[in-house]
Amino acid sequence: MTTPIEHFHPFVPAGGVGSRLWPLSRADAPKFLLDLTGSGSSLLRATYDRLAPLSGGRVMVVTGRTHAPAVSAQLPELAAADLVLEPSPKDSAAAIGLACMLLLRRDPEAIVGSFAADHVIQPAAAFQEVVREAVAAAASGRIVTIGIPPTSPATGFGYIRAGAPLGLEAAPHALQVEEFVEKPDEETARAYVAGGDYTWNAGMFVAPAALLLAHLRRSEPELHAGLAEIADAWGTLAQDEVVDRVWPGLPKTAIDYAVAEPAAAAGDVAMVPATFTWDDVGDFAAIHRLNRVDPAGDSDVAVLGENTRVLADASSGVVVSDTGRLVALIGVEDIVVVDTPDALLVTTREHAQRVKDAVNSLKRSGDTDVL
Amino acid sequence: MTTPIEHFHPFVPAGGVGSRLWPLSRADAPKFLLDLTGSGSSLLRATYDRLAPLSGGRVMVVTGRTHAPAVSAQLPELAAADLVLEPSPKDSAAAIGLACMLLLRRDPEAIVGSFAADHVIQPAAAFQEVVREAVAAAASGRIVTIGIPPTSPATGFGYIRAGAPLGLEAAPHALQVEEFVEKPDEETARAYVAGGDYTWNAGMFVAPAALLLAHLRRSEPELHAGLAEIADAWGTLAQDEVVDRVWPGLPKTAIDYAVAEPAAAAGDVAMVPATFTWDDVGDFAAIHRLNRVDPAGDSDVAVLGENTRVLADASSGVVVSDTGRLVALIGVEDIVVVDTPDALLVTTREHAQRVKDAVNSLKRSGDTDVL
Numbered sequence: 254m255t256t257p258i259e260h261f262h263p264f265v266p267a268g269g270v271g272s273r274l275w276p277l278s279r280a281d282a283p284k285f286l287l288d289l290t291g292s293g294s295s296l297l298r299a300t301y302d303r304l305a306p307l308s309g310g311r312v313m314v315v316t317g318r319t320h321a322p323a324v325s326a327q328l329p330e331l332a333a334a335d336l337v338l339e340p341s342p343k344d345s346a347a348a349i350g351l352a353c354m355l356l357l358r359r360d361p362e363a364i365v366g367s368f369a370a371d372h373v374i375q376p377a378a379a380f381q382e383v384v385r386e387a388v389a390a391a392a393s394g395r396i397v398t399i400g401i402p403p404t405s406p407a408t409g410f411g412y413i414r415a416g417a418p419l420g421l422e423a424a425p426h427a428l429q430v431e432e433f434v435e436k437p438d439e440e441t442a443r444a445y446v447a448g449g450d451y452t453w454n455a456g457m458f459v460a461p462a463a464l465l466l467a468h469l470r471r472s473e474p475e476l477h478a479g480l481a482e483i484a485d486a487w488g489t490l491a492q493d494e495v496v497d498r499v500w501p502g503l504p505k506t507a508i509d510y511a512v513a514e515p516a517a518a519a520g521d522v523a524m525v526p527a528t529f530t531w532d533d534v535g536d537f538a539a540i541h542r543l544n545r546v547d548p549a550g551d552s553d554v555a556v557l558g559e560n561t562r563v564l565a566d567a568s569s570g571v572v573v574s575d576t577g578r579l580v581a582l583i584g585v586e587d588i589v590v591v592d593t594p595d596a597l598l599v600t601t602r603e604h605a606q607r608v609k610d611a612v613n614s615l616k617r618s619g620d621t622d623v624l
Numbered sequence: 625m626t627t628p629i630e631h632f633h634p635f636v637p638a639g640g641v642g643s644r645l646w647p648l649s650r651a652d653a654p655k656f657l658l659d660l661t662g663s664g665s666s667l668l669r670a671t672y673d674r675l676a677p678l679s680g681g682r683v684m685v686v687t688g689r690t691h692a693p694a695v696s697a698q699l700p701e702l703a704a705a706d707l708v709l710e711p712s713p714k715d716s717a718a719a720i721g722l723a724c725m726l727l728l729r730r731d732p733e734a735i736v737g738s739f740a741a742d743h744v745i746q747p748a749a750a751f752q753e754v755v756r757e758a759v760a761a762a763a764s765g766r767i768v769t770i771g772i773p774p775t776s777p778a779t780g781f782g783y784i785r786a787g788a789p790l791g792l793e794a795a796p797h798a799l800q801v802e803e804f805v806e807k808p809d810e811e812t813a814r815a816y817v818a819g820g821d822y823t824w825n826a827g828m829f830v831a832p833a834a835l836l837l838a839h840l841r842r843s844e845p846e847l848h849a850g851l852a853e854i855a856d857a858w859g860t861l862a863q864d865e866v867v868d869r870v871w872p873g874l875p876k877t878a879i880d881y882a883v884a885e886p887a888a889a890a891g892d893v894a895m896v897p898a899t900f901t902w903d904d905v906g907d908f909a910a911i912h913r914l915n916r917v918d919p920a921g922d923s924d925v926a927v928l929g930e931n932t933r934v935l936a937d938a939s940s941g942v943v944v945s946d947t948g949r950l951v952a953l954i955g956v957e958d959i960v961v962v963d964t965p966d967a968l969l970v971t972t973r974e975h976a977q978r979v980k981d982a983v984n985s986l987k988r989s990g991d992t993d994v995l
Contacts, residue, residue: 562991
């Protein structure tokens with residue numbers, strides 16, 4: 254059994270539709286609310302369940318106002334005080350900064366952890382041990398990111414360049430972070446992977462709330478001041494008025510620019526490498542990876558969806574269906590079929606990344622009823 | 625305007641589900657009842673409309689009992705006496721033989737014409753002129769088939785080998801038929817097409833009813849006797865009793881074996897070449913050919929179905945939908961997507977012929993609810 258970690262306060266920024274997973278993901282059914290692994294749990298629910306044992310059951314969720322009912326329904330044990338609602342999307346620095354301020358008010362020694370709501374991680378025990386080490390490293394006064402050892406020269410992620418071991422007894426695998434680097438081209442990515450000093454930046458980090466906010470104040474003073482005004486009013490009769498007045502004017506920026514990169518330049522960032530498998534379920538090629546191929550079938554077709562009947566002849570790929578219809582595939586290789594009541598997508602694993610372009614194209618053409 | 629041809633009695637054997645067009649075609653919605661060209665008319669309706677002007681408006685339809693309501697609804701002007709219902713499928717010789725007997729009783733000088741219910745022919749005027757010539761040739765005491773000049777070395781059709789011109793004044797293009805040949809392999813088909821003596825056998829023919837039945841009596845005496853017993857009872861109080869007693873025991877055979885081939889061997893068959901375009905809509909590759917590509921789209925996707933929204937990105941092929949759903953195609957070439965309320969097919973134009981195997985596989989697995 255995992256024991257709770259003192260002063261550790263995890264939170265989950267749950268935003269982003271995940272439009273590369275359209276038409277499965279929708280504005281009102283974003284990726285984090287979906288079960289994409291056939292496990293019976295949504296990605297958010299699984300994220301919550303991985304974190305709760307580390308913090309005595311309390312996990313804060315920061316999400317959009319429109320998702321409050323669905324989040325509450327999926328997490329019935331979530332305390333009202335742990336459901337932080339954004340009136341509108343303001344990128345990650347605002348959401349994370351507000352969570353840090355609220356948790357710092359709850360616990361002046363708070364070590365916070367930020368974990369995306371829509372990643373798949375296995376096994377939970379390995380994840381928890383890595384977080385435990387990251388918290389220990391953070392207690393030494395650092396922002397500690399969890400790096401994912403790369404399994405391919407991916408060009409869709411930022412990378413973390415690590416340096417020397419920190420030599421911390423409670424965090425033996427923690428390394429100094431030299432720098433965060435942007436998404437590379439493929440040649441650069443190959444060099445990163447071959448070199449061994451680079452891990453993928455999955456956006457997971459653990460840090461003393463006070464340290465993180467000090468960096469935020471330095472690099473984004475306007476954002477910090479606005480969030481502080483909101484945090485001061487939080488839980489008072491003035492909350493709604495202040496949020497509605499201040500939030501819309503907050504600068505939109507990512508936590509990477511506002512905190513991670515300047516903190517790394519200041520020598521304040523460490524990294525603990527992951528010992529678990531990690532997938533950001535970035536597109537339908539990932540859905541194929543994460544779902545078992547029907548062992549009874551004579552073809553390599555992964556199926557996601559209950560009561561889905563698939564007839565596959567000389568075909569491979571993935572079928573996602575929530576309509577109960579029979580899906581017949583004949584002579585189609587590496588196909589992706591996503592079957593929903595009002596929209597049908599047919600593409601290939603190779604083109605799975607282009608689904609986002611289709612969503613943008615639907616936006617432009619005014620077909621927003623299916624988004 | 626086309627004037628009616630004296631003693632000419634066309635009929636339409638309307639049978640066959642067209643399982644290569646599943647899931648569009650179903651047991652209760654066979655191919656001939658469908659609009660496969662986006663014209664607004666079913667194939668049966670269009671066939672009827674091409675024939676009716678040649679016979680003063682009377683066209684006989686021979687179909688399965690279960691299709692009677694749909695056929696009557698599509699052909700409201702069809703006289704009850706012209707709707708001949710088979711209690712069960714017995715292949716083409718029984719259906720055609722019965723139609724000939726009933727028409728011979730109506731007109732002892734009947735020249736009948738048999739035309740499939742599920743072919744696409746353009747333009748109607750050219751078709752009518754060819755039929756007129758075929759009737760003239762048939763009046764000389766021959767079974768006259770209409771040959772389709774081949775546009776490719778197709779291996780899915782039988783071929784007709786023609787010989788010398790008949791030299792008939794009223795049928796200047798009519799040629800003697802030397803033989804009917806079975807579906808060839810591709811090499812043989814290439815030789816047929818290159819040689820110039822061969823046309824496709826589309827199963828359309830015109831003949832004196834008495835001559836056709838004489839051949840049937842010679843080659844299939846049992847079938848002929850059974851049909852004669854049914855025809856004698858037709859229109860009397862005994863009709864149902866006799867049909868239900870005799871029909872189930874009739875031999876199952878194709879008109880090609882029962883009449884066309886022996887008649888050709890006897891020198892009784894002629895051929896008039898078609899001057900119209902012809903398509904048997906044999907599979908979804910044909911649906912692609914017969915339906916206009918959306919001129920507004922930037923991709924080569926043909927769409928069949930009302931109110932179908934298709935978003936195509938770097939894709940080509942055909943979408944058939946009657947669900948009103950948005951269909952998004954991304955990076956799929958020569959794709960075939962058939963979208964119905966209870967079944968979805970994804971294949972390619974190349975594999976379109978294999979749809980029949982999928983239907984057989986569904987029969988074996990007991991998934992008959994979608995057939």
